[in-house]
Amino acid sequence: xxxxxxxxxxxxxxxxxxxHLDTEIHTACGSDMMSxxxxxxxxxxxxxxxxxxxxxxxxxxxxDMLCIVFVRGKRPEQPVIDLAKEKGIVLLSTDKRLFVxxxxxxxNGLGG
Amino acid sequence: MECIKFEYDVDGENFSSxxxxxxxxxxxxxxxxxxxxxxRRVAIAMYEGEINMVIxxxxxxxxxxxxxxxxxxxxxxxxxxxxxIDLAMKAxxxxxxxxxxxxxFGAGMxxxxxKKYSDxxxxxxxxxxxxxxxxxxxx
Numbered sequence: 001x002x003x004x005x006x007x008x009x010x011x012x013x014x015x016x017x018x019x020h021l022d023t024e025i026h027t028a029c030g031s032d033m034m035s036x037x038x039x040x041x042x043x044x045x046x047x048x049x050x051x052x053x054x055x056x057x058x059x060x061x062x063x064d065m066l067c068i069v070f071v072r073g074k075r076p077e078q079p080v081i082d083l084a085k086e087k088g089i090v091l092l093s094t095d096k097r098l099f100v101x102x103x104x105x106x107x108n109g110l111g112g
Numbered sequence: 113m114e115c116i117k118f119e120y121d122v123d124g125e126n127f128s129s130x131x132x133x134x135x136x137x138x139x140x141x142x143x144x145x146x147x148x149x150x151x152r153r154v155a156i157a158m159y160e161g162e163i164n165m166v167i168x169x170x171x172x173x174x175x176x177x178x179x180x181x182x183x184x185x186x187x188x189x190x191x192x193x194x195x196x197i198d199l200a201m202k203a204x205x206x207x208x209x210x211x212x213x214x215x216x217f218g219a220g221m222x223x224x225x226x227k228k229y230s231d232x233x234x235x236x237x238x239x240x241x242x243x244x245x246x247x248x249x250x251x
Binding site: 038061 | 127128130131134135138148152155156159160163213215216217218219220221222224225228
């Protein structure tokens with residue numbers, strides 16, 4: 001699916017990266033522990049998390065991820081959004097909880 | 113063999129900027145045409161090292177040597193040192209505080225991750241003096 005479809009499915013707000021919404025994605029992961037993302041993730045292109053600090057964007061950047069979804073209605077501060085813009089990473093925010101957001105994407109065909 | 117050298121200061125007081133050196137190295141390797149898989153291995157291993165230096169050792173220096181077929185990374189800090197390296201290498205073992213965990217790190221995966229993504233890793237550490245981690249990644 002495309003990131004645009006993720007936005008629709010999660011009823012998400014786009015915080016930055018609108019120009020990348022038509023990028024195709026195939027896999028995602030959900031975690032609040034960046035250490036685990038770095039340890040276990042392989043080629044996932046979307047990160048769903050409730051963590052808001054700049055290291056979330058840096059972790060995504062190191063893993064070549066394309067999109068971060070902040071769950072539970074969370075929004076990072078402007079410097080984090082600016083960093084993502086600089087790296088060309090799409091930031092989304094959804095009111096859904098981590099488990100529910102992951103479930104919706106999984107049942108709609110996104111792999112783990 | 114010819115190599116390109118870089119040196120970075122890793123600011124131990126600024127958690128937000130942790131990862132700057134790794135990002136710069138990642139960008140350089142990409143520009144040099146190193147394979148994406150190798151670039152990612154380097155980025156993750158070095159990023160974990162940088163995070164470690166910030167959360168455990170008040171920062172330090174990262175020295176990087178890029179050769180045509182590999183990268184050598186020396187992460188040098190003057191932190192508290194590691195008393196038991198075997199224990200520190202165990203997945204899940206961490207001395208990180210609750211505060212660090214709330215930032216998404218300190219799962220005890222840093223050193224094991226660095227080993228996993230590198231071809232060679234050496235830790236020289238003296239308690240009270242500091243730690244040097246050597247990482248080699250072949251392209």
